[in-house]
Structures are given as C-alpha cells and as structure tokens.
Amino acid sequence: MERGLFWLPLLIIFFWLAWQGSKEYQKVEAYRIWAEQFDRAKYDIYAVLGQKGKDITWGKPTAKGLIQLQTFSLLDVQEIQLVVNNEVVNLDAPPEKGRSIELKFNFAESASSVLVPFTEIPLAAEWGKFLRGVLQKLPEEQN
Secondary structure, X not given: OHHHHHHHHHHHHHHHHHHHHHHXXXXXXXXXXXXXXXXXXXXXXXXXXXXXXXXXXXXXXXXXXXXXXXXXXXXXXXXXEEEEOOEEEOOOOOOOOOOOEEEEEEEOOOOOXXXXXXXXXXXXXXXXXXXXXXXXXXXXXXX
C-alpha cells in the first residue's frame, strides 16, 4: 500500500510530461509545415518568424497551429532595433543576459512599430543583423 502511494504521484507526473511533450510536438510540427514556404524561418516558444524576399511574417505558435499571423514588407521598415529589457541595445554588441528580448521594426510611414519576441539574445541579434543587411540591399535592387 505504501509503495502504491509512493508511485502514484510519479505516474501522474509521467503522464503530465508526456501530454506536455505531445503539445510541444504539435506546435513544432505546425511550424515545420508553415516554415516550408519561407527562405528563412525561426521558431521558439514566444513567436515564429519567416522571411521570404522582402516580406516578413510572424505570429505565435500554439498546439492547434500558428495564430495572430502578421505580414509586413521590409520596404516599409525604416529601422530594425534590438530591445533587451525594454532598452534599445547595439545589434553588433548585444548584452549577454536579459529577460525581455525583442526585435523592433520601426516603420517609415507611420509612428507604429512591431515587436517580435525572442528567447535568446544571440538569436535575436543574428536575425537583426541579417534583416538589417536585407533592408540595406533593398534600395540598391530597386534602382
């Protein structure tokens, strides 16, 4: 009887972990199918991001699929900034640690901006540098 009471909580934890793993697998599988249409894509627990040519699409992953998908053109973006702990930091020399990590896309035509959350500073900085390079090449391609 005592052994059964000892193993019951472990069994419950095991089934809960298996259920959580199944939900995360569904998120990753939905992302994998979605990401096939892009030149470059990223997935983490906060957001998905895809880049195809001059268009950027981002949204939130869930077990039922991706939600709140938004698309904008890099042609409309004036500046790309890395925001760590609600402060703009240098993309080329980002801090090592931070709680809130986001790429901020400032638009030329309006005062609005888009904040795409990331889990890791190096990943956000890499994406920021890459997209900044794409942004700088766009005026050259239009001429």
